[in-house]
Amino acid sequence: MKKLLLLTVLALAATVGTASAAYKVGLLSDLTGATSSVGTPYAEGIKAYVAWLNENGGIGGEPVELIQVDYAYNVQQALAAYKRFTSEGIVAMQGWGTGDTEALVKFVAKDKIPVFSASYSAHLMDPAKAPYNFTAAADYSTMGRAGLNYLRETWKDSRAPKLAFMFPDNPYGTAPIPAMEEYAKELGFEIVGKENVDLKAIDATPQLLSLKKAEPDFVWTGGTTPSTAVIMKDAQKLGMTCTFFSNIWSSDENIFKLAGDAATGHFGLQGAAIYGQPSAGMDLIRKITKGEPQMTHYVRGFVSAMVMCEGMKMAKAAGEVTGESIKAALETMRDFDPMGLAPAVSYFPDDHRPNLSVNICTFKDGKLEFVKTTVLERKKEWLGL
Amino acid sequence: MSMHKCGLFYTTYAAEDGLFRSRFQKLCMGLFLAVLLAVPQLVDSYAVSILNLILIAVIGAVSLNLLTGMCGQMSLGHGAFVGVGAYGAAILSNAGAPFVAALLGGGAISAMVGMVFGIPSLRLKGIYLAISTLAAQLILEYVFLHASSLTGGANGLPVSPPQILGFAFDTDARIFYLILAVTALCVLAVTNVSRTRHGRAFVAIRDYHQSAENVGVNLFAYKLQAFGLSSFLAGVAGGLWSHYTMYITPEQFSMGLSISYLAMIIIGGMGSVIGSIFGAVFITLLPEMLNLLVSSLGGIAPDLSAVIVPMKEGVFGLMLVLFLIFEPEGLARKWRLTKAYWKLYPFAY
Numbered sequence: 024m025k026k027l028l029l030l031t032v033l034a035l036a037a038t039v040g041t042a043s044a045a046y047k048v049g050l051l052s053d054l055t056g057a058t059s060s061v062g063t064p065y066a067e068g069i070k071a072y073v074a075w076l077n078e079n080g081g082i083g084g085e086p087v088e089l090i091q092v093d094y095a096y097n098v099q100q101a102l103a104a105y106k107r108f109t110s111e112g113i114v115a116m117q118g119w120g121t122g123d124t125e126a127l128v129k130f131v132a133k134d135k136i137p138v139f140s141a142s143y144s145a146h147l148m149d150p151a152k153a154p155y156n157f158t159a160a161a162d163y164s165t166m167g168r169a170g171l172n173y174l175r176e177t178w179k180d181s182r183a184p185k186l187a188f189m190f191p192d193n194p195y196g197t198a199p200i201p202a203m204e205e206y207a208k209e210l211g212f213e214i215v216g217k218e219n220v221d222l223k224a225i226d227a228t229p230q231l232l233s234l235k236k237a238e239p240d241f242v243w244t245g246g247t248t249p250s251t252a253v254i255m256k257d258a259q260k261l262g263m264t265c266t267f268f269s270n271i272w273s274s275d276e277n278i279f280k281l282a283g284d285a286a287t288g289h290f291g292l293q294g295a296a297i298y299g300q301p302s303a304g305m306d307l308i309r310k311i312t313k314g315e316p317q318m319t320h321y322v323r324g325f326v327s328a329m330v331m332c333e334g335m336k337m338a339k340a341a342g343e344v345t346g347e348s349i350k351a352a353l354e355t356m357r358d359f360d361p362m363g364l365a366p367a368v369s370y371f372p373d374d375h376r377p378n379l380s381v382n383i384c385t386f387k388d389g390k391l392e393f394v395k396t397t398v399l400e401r402k403k404e405w406l407g408l
Numbered sequence: 409m410s411m412h413k414c415g416l417f418y419t420t421y422a423a424e425d426g427l428f429r430s431r432f433q434k435l436c437m438g439l440f441l442a443v444l445l446a447v448p449q450l451v452d453s454y455a456v457s458i459l460n461l462i463l464i465a466v467i468g469a470v471s472l473n474l475l476t477g478m479c480g481q482m483s484l485g486h487g488a489f490v491g492v493g494a495y496g497a498a499i500l501s502n503a504g505a506p507f508v509a510a511l512l513g514g515g516a517i518s519a520m521v522g523m524v525f526g527i528p529s530l531r532l533k534g535i536y537l538a539i540s541t542l543a544a545q546l547i548l549e550y551v552f553l554h555a556s557s558l559t560g561g562a563n564g565l566p567v568s569p570p571q572i573l574g575f576a577f578d579t580d581a582r583i584f585y586l587i588l589a590v591t592a593l594c595v596l597a598v599t600n601v602s603r604t605r606h607g608r609a610f611v612a613i614r615d616y617h618q619s620a621e622n623v624g625v626n627l628f629a630y631k632l633q634a635f636g637l638s639s640f641l642a643g644v645a646g647g648l649w650s651h652y653t654m655y656i657t658p659e660q661f662s663m664g665l666s667i668s669y670l671a672m673i674i675i676g677g678m679g680s681v682i683g684s685i686f687g688a689v690f691i692t693l694l695p696e697m698l699n700l701l702v703s704s705l706g707g708i709a710p711d712l713s714a715v716i717v718p719m720k721e722g723v724f725g726l727m728l729v730l731f732l733i734f735e736p737e738g739l740a741r742k743w744r745l746t747k748a749y750w751k752l753y754p755f756a757y
Binding site: 092121122130 | 452562563657
């Protein structure tokens with residue numbers, strides 16, 4: 024105990040010693056918790072962009088100082104981390120999951136700290152409810168709608184395509200379902216089933232068996248990459264021929280490691296480029312990482328930091344950089360191109376959806392492959408739903 | 409040189425059972441409270457927020473200790489009972505109820521729910537009861553997520569900061585005093601319950617249920633009371649949490665929360681009020697300390713911190729195991745030993 028105290032004192036002394044005139048930005052990461060496998064590359068992407076920016080002029084000559092805290096996907100620790108950030112005087116924050124981002128909505132609104140989260144819940148896009156929340160990728164519901172849109176476009180049969188949903192029974196899993204059901208009906212899908220598959224499932228046979236009778240053509244999987252892999256493998260075992268389409272967190276470069284051949288031909292929806300997709304930003308990432316392939320989560324973290332820093336630059340050009348001025352600057356951002364790494368980003372004072380563009384990817388030859396970017400209309404009635 | 413009596417000498421039972429048995433204890437308590445009251449003026453908002461989290465955890469841990477430590481009824485659903493109180497208080501407060509009424513209402517709802525899930529305790533003991541309270545956890549989590557018209561479902565529920573007589577507790581320092589007052593009342597309540605017939609009945613049930621029944625303790629009634637009281641306090645902790653964070657979602661009251669409360673009372677010391685307080689402090693501070701350590705090491709040796717970060721969870725687990733092996737009676741015993749050491753210092757006879 025005494026040693027722990029001593030170490031703490033040392034730690035405090037060390038943190039006090041590193042004060043500088045930089046713009047401080049909090050980086051709330053999950054490096055050790057339930058989502059650490061995707062949280063780590065995402066955080067690396069953010070850090071890589073900020074490091075590059077600081078070497079290349081920073082925000083009008085001032086560097087950005089990231090304060091990273093690992094909160095292990097625990098809401099209480101996220102709250103404490105946020106308080107640590109504010110007491111150190113951050114002007115903006117890079118957040119992470121749904122639970123912690125929601126728990127902080129009111130705090131960041133009160134303290135006027137713009138937050139870029141990697142939780143793409145639709146209600147975080149509505150400034151009436153979450154005035155200081157931003158994201159660099161479209162919300163879960165928009166992703167689902169874009170996926171449906173693409174599938175309907177490519178559907179050639181004369182009969183209505185049959186659609187089923189598989190998702191974990193938690194806030195993240197259930198959030199986009201009503202929006203997707205509504206849009207699917209509008210597009211003329213026939214909804215034939217809904218099944219819950221836990222994020223930690225090691226077997227999805229019972230759920231798939233009950234869906235098999237309904238013979239769906241397309242199945243939505245909104246979980247994590249491991250849970251999607253389980254579903255795909257079991258579907259292959261059962262000889263099902265349906266096509267799976269999975270949301271931003273339900274499939275990534277690891278899908279082939281986990282599902283092997285069973286993943287081939289299915290679709291994944293992404294908010295940022297896949298490593299190797301040609302663009303100016305990708306050349307930069309290649310240079311930074313010395314050609315080491317990165318997950319798409321890394322690219323998305325990179326984009327998230329880039330959009331935030333662009334907002335800071337705009338705020339700096341207009342005057343002082345504060346949380347309030349960054350928010351105001353971001354809300355005037357129109358079609359900002361994150362070096363071709365993601366669809367262009369615009370924010371409005373009454374609409375924080377960055378865009379309604381979703382990258383449709385397919386799994387082929389052991390790799391993620393970009394198919395096309397589906398762009399939906401920015402409909403008012405979809406905001407927050 | 410004046411002479412002091414060695415040890416304490418009681419002439420009445422009431423004195424022996426007193427909360428503070430010596431003037432020195434009263435003085436220490438007074439000083440401790442004075443320091444606590446002064447703290448928000450001396451430290452930054454980060455430290456105050458940690459204190460707030462600790463105080464809320466203290467209520468949760470003390471209430472679980474009443475049920476598990478004192479009455480011997482194992483509960484794996486305490487996090488969900490905290491959640492019931494959080495949602496109850498939030499819904500009442502959003503409907504326009506004043507803060508105190510919402511807090512008590514949330515506690516009352518939680519007490520009722522707790523008693524319902526306590527009914528199996530008449531037939532189930534030990535690990536079997538633990539599993540049935542685990543069921544309570546799962547059922548309640550399901551309700552939080554799916555009763556969307558009440559709880560906001562996946563979108564969560566926003567809450568306004570507490571207001572009493574027009575005074576808004578909307579900063580960390582302000583709400584600290586509110587939480588401190590409620591925590592002090594809760595701790596006092598549990599301490600007092602342990603000194604009444606109820607408390608003794610709880611302990612009797614824990615130690616051996618048949619003997620307890622033989623001496624006239626109505627097992628069912630007392631077990632239910634333990635569940636009710638414990639859940640009420642858990643609900644109060646939840647009400648404070650929801651008004652402090654101002655936004656609640658089902659994820660905040662998951663299994664993990666229940667486990668961390670259990671860890672608090674195990675590390676602190678089963679059946680001891682002061683132990684639960686130590687446990688709450690320890691479990692809340694540990695991740696913060698580890699984070700500070702890692703970030704400071706990152707400044708000195710970045711390569712080292714990359715290795716240490718993934719070990720954080722391991723360190724947490726290791727701490728628990730080491731505690732169970734070397735101090736099974738928890739921090740409370742350590743505290744007693746330390747006190748005894750200094751009382752007799754320098755002549756340990």
